[in-house]
Amino acid sequence: MSGADVAPGAGAGPGTPLDDSPVPDYPGLSRLDGRGFVLLGAGNGIGRQTAHALTASGARVVCVDIDKQRAEAVAAETGSLAYAADVTRRDAVRGLFADSVRELGAVHGVVDIVGMARYKALAELDDEEWDWHFDIVLRHARLAIEYGAEAVAASGGGSLAFVASVSGLTAAPLHAAYGAAKAGLVSLVRSAAVEYGARGVRVNAVAPGVVWTPRVAGLLGEDGRARNAANAPLGRVAETSDIAAALLFLASPLSSYVTGQTLVVDGGVGVKFPYPTIGGAK
Structure with a gap:
């Protein structure tokens, strides 16, 4: 590439010190x-x-799940510690992090x-179902931040990474309560990033x-998998390992200057032109 091919400011101009970082x-x-x-929801x-x-x-990992057998099974696979707890309860989360620091x-x-989501139209949601979504999606995340961020800060710093959902960024039928709770989680992540940075x-x-996931496979079946794969620019649905890889990036020092962000991992579905195509174009 000649000097004429370099855009202004793109390279080292005359008199610019060479980068020796x-x-x-x-x-x-x-x-x-x-x-x-500490890995919450490790069992499946x-x-x-x-x-x-x-x-x-x-990493040395404490595998936490409400189902003790699942926690123990994954811990055995990975050489980790197993811990059973209902992380929607304050006393359970407080005890979890105290025990994890000791271990x-x-x-x-x-x-x-x-x-988790329960799929129901907004007009059909009762108070119990609304509260259930905010407990399972948002309340436990607040507790994880309250006790987990303190534990991480006391260790000299580190990271917290949560699983939100595209349902918290857009809208989908039957996702009103789940989407509202996940949108709250996205906002909570931003606030926590500012306060704990x-x-x-x-x-x-x-x-x-x-x-x-096993639950989605049971819900959608192979026909549902094919429909969702066809809807994705990458031509497939996500495997659980795709999400684990993104979480590993956010957990590791590779993302040391990333905070307060929500990384969308949807195979490009959310960036597609959302209206009917013109002239039969695919």
């Missing part, structure tokens, strides 16, 4: 060797894959997978679209 060990920045992580799907992602990168020595990160704690989220 240190070059990091980029592969090393993906490592979590010796760091303690995205949680199980995330347990493998974290431990393969060197790990320090907590350097939290990854929170917990969340000075203490060295980063807070981010991943917003998946359709992910082929």
Whole structure:
């Protein structure tokens, strides 16, 4: 490339000092060797894959699930610690992080997978269902931040990563309560990032679209998988490992200057032109 091909300001002009900044060990920045992580919702799907992602990168992990057998199964697969708790309860979350600090020595990160939807039209939602969504999606996240961010700050800093949803960024039929709770989670992540940043704690989220978890597979079946794959520019639905990989990025030093963000992992569905095509174009 000749000098004429370089846009103004794009390169080192006359008199500009050469860049001699240190070059990091980029592969090393993906490592979590010796760091303690608490993984909420570890017992299945995205949680199980995330347990493998974290431990393969060197982290020591406490696998938390409301189902003790599932927590123990994933912990056995990954050489982690198993912990059973209902993370919508304050006393349970307080005890979880106190026990995790004792077991790990320090907590350097939290990854929170917990969340679920009950599909119902807005006009048909009763108060119990509305409250259930905010407990399972948002209340526990607030508790995870309250106790988890304090534990991470006390360790010298680190990261919290949550699973939000594209339902919290857009709208879908039968997702009113779930979407509202996930939108609240996205906002909570931003607020926590601002409040805890000075203490060295980063807070981010991943917003998946359709992910082929065991529950979604049972709900949609192969016909549903084919329809959603056809709707995605990448031509497939997300595997649980796709979301675990994004969470690993947010948990690792590779994202050391990323905080308050929600990373959409939907195969490009959300950026498509949303209206009927013109002239039969695909």
